[in-house]
Amino acid sequence: xADNIPTDIPPVGELREPGMDHAHxxxxxxxxxxxxxxxxxxRIAFTVTLMLDHWELVPAPGENPDPRIVSPLGxxxxxxxxxxxxxxxxxxxxxxxxxxxxxxxxIPSVALGTAAAEKYPELVDECLRRGACFMAHGxxxxxxxxxxxxxxxxxAFIAEARAGVHxxxxxxxxxxxxxxxxxxxxxxxxxxxxxxxYTTDWANDDRPYLLGPYGDKSLLALPxxxxxxxxxxxxxxxxPAQTWANNIVEAFHVLHDEGGGVFNLTLHPFVAGQAHRIxxxxxxxxxxxxxxxxxRTTSNALAKAAHAQL
Numbered sequence: 032x033a034d035n036i037p038t039d040i041p042p043v044g045e046l047r048e049p050g051m052d053h054a055h056x057x058x059x060x061x062x063x064x065x066x067x068x069x070x071x072x073x074r075i076a077f078t079v080t081l082m083l084d085h086w087e088l089v090p091a092p093g094e095n096p097d098p099r100i101v102s103p104l105g106x107x108x109x110x111x112x113x114x115x116x117x118x119x120x121x122x123x124x125x126x127x128x129x130x131x132x133x134x135x136x137x138i139p140s141v142a143l144g145t146a147a148a149e150k151y152p153e154l155v156d157e158c159l160r161r162g163a164c165f166m167a168h169g170x171x172x173x174x175x176x177x178x179x180x181x182x183x184x185x186x187a188f189i190a191e192a193r194a195g196v197h198x199x200x201x202x203x204x205x206x207x208x209x210x211x212x213x214x215x216x217x218x219x220x221x222x223x224x225x226x227x228x229y230t231t232d233w234a235n236d237d238r239p240y241l242l243g244p245y246g247d248k249s250l251l252a253l254p255x256x257x258x259x260x261x262x263x264x265x266x267x268x269x270x271p272a273q274t275w276a277n278n279i280v281e282a283f284h285v286l287h288d289e290g291g292g293v294f295n296l297t298l299h300p301f302v303a304g305q306a307h308r309i310x311x312x313x314x315x316x317x318x319x320x321x322x323x324x325x326x327r328t329t330s331n332a333l334a335k336a337a338h339a340q341l
Contacts, residue, residue, distance in 0.1 A: 055219055055242045056252075064238050066291030067340055073326035074290040075283075076333050077319075079137050080208065080231065080255075080297040081128065081163070082262075083154060084144035084172040086117035117172065117301050121151050124304020129157060131312045135320055140330035142168035142208035142231075145195030155199050164331040165199075166206035166231070167192040175210040182217055189218075189225050205229065206330050212255055220245040229334035231255045237292045239337035251338050253293065253330060258282065260297040265308065276311040276318075283319040293333065294319075 051058050069076050088109050132139055141163045148155055158165070169175065169192050176185055189207075196204045205228045209218070212232040219242045222230055229251035230242070236254055243249040257263045259279045264270045270278075279296065286292045296315075298304075303312050320327075328336075 053216070056240060059240070064236070064240075064291075065340065067238065067293075067337060068291070069326040069336065071326070072324060074324040075287045075292055075294055076326045076328055076336075077294045078296070078328055078330050078333055079132060079139050080166075080295055080330065081125075081132075081139040081141045081158070082168070082208075082297065082299045083121075083125070083141050083147045083151070083158070084168055084210070085121075085146040085150055086114055086172040087146075087174075088114045120299060120301030120304055121147070121154060124300035124302075124309075125154060125157075127304045127306075127309045128298055128300050128312065129161070131309065131316065133161070134313070135316045137316070137327055138329055139163045140166060140206070142166045143196050143199065143204075144168045144170055144172065144210070145192055145199075146171045148195050148199035152199065159200060164206070164329040165196050165202070165204050166208040166330060167196050167204045167227070168208050169210040170195070172210060175213040176215055176218055177213060178215040180215065182221075185215060185217060186221055186225075189221055193225055193227075206231065206253075206334060208232070208255075212257075219243060219250050223248050223250045228338065229253050229330070231295070231330065237286055237289075237294075239293065239334070239341070241341050251334050251341070253334055253337070254295055255297065256282075256293075256295050257297075261302040261308075262297075262299045266299070266302045272308040272311040276315040279315040280318045283322070287322055287325075293337075295330075 138161055139158060141158045143155065143165045169188065176188060180188065193204060203226065207222050207227045207230045209232045212234065214232050219230065223243060223245040227250065231253045232255065233252040234255050234257050237256065239251055239253050241249040242252050259282060261275065264275050265272060283294055286294055298312070303309065
């Protein structure tokens with residue numbers, strides 16, 4: 032039982048700073064946030080996170096499928112419809128998404144699950160050929176870090192994810208993008224221990240900030256910005272694709288006007304790569320990238336530039 036208790040709960044009587052529910056970082060608000068200086072005087076840093084993962088047809092013992100993902104026809108086992116819907120991304124959707132990114136000269140930052148790396152090496156090669164950087168993304172789309180893990184289990188999960196990306200790409204990832212952005216109270220410290228320098232799991236800002244320190248090192252939090260994540264908005268909230276594209280443009284205008292922030296567009300090939308949605312990926316990109324003073328970058332380069340200013 033002790034392994035399931037978060038380690039950052041303060042002793043009775045110890046008060047946190049106003050606004051905080053944990054001890055990973057101090058609270059800050061927009062007026063106090065740093066205004067980052069991006070290369071060539073850019074007003075905003077723009078990156079695309081491409082999710083490349085694999086959904087299990089038969090979950091491993093003890094693993095529960097994401098309760099939000101339910102076939103329109105009900106719950107079945109095996110759930111061939113959900114599995115094949117997910118695999119559509121690897122067979123069809125990813126090529127439409129990559130074509131859209133190519134058209135606008137965008138190099139993706141790929142969140143790579145180890146199961147996808149093993150099953151779809153040709154897709155990894157397609158991303159490598161484009162100069163993509165890779166973040167570790169756990170193992171399967173149907174498995175995530177939870178507080179039910181022991182510290183040893185979580186440490187092993189992280190190590191295996193990092194090793195899997197290295198085996199597939201030849202490089203050790205420095206970024207972590209958690210499956211469903213899930214973490215336990217221990218995760219940031221364990222990621223730092225494992226050699227990661229940044230994570231994209233924390234959705235509470237439009238600008239990077241530091242978690243920790245853990246020992247003598249800190250972990251950078253890059254914004255995942257789920258309000259324009261295609262799965263979150265179109266897949267789960269059922270927002271129409273045209274509205275999703277308009278929301279991207281509206282948000283980009285505000286952040287571009289404010290200056291010094293980040294815009295991270297997360298795309299799942301089985302969502303954005305559908306035939307009735309891909310035109311809106313093109314539409315959104317054409318409307319935002321015409322604004323000027325935009326640093327198009329990868330999450331690795333973005334994290335390095337942000338870390339140097341904190």
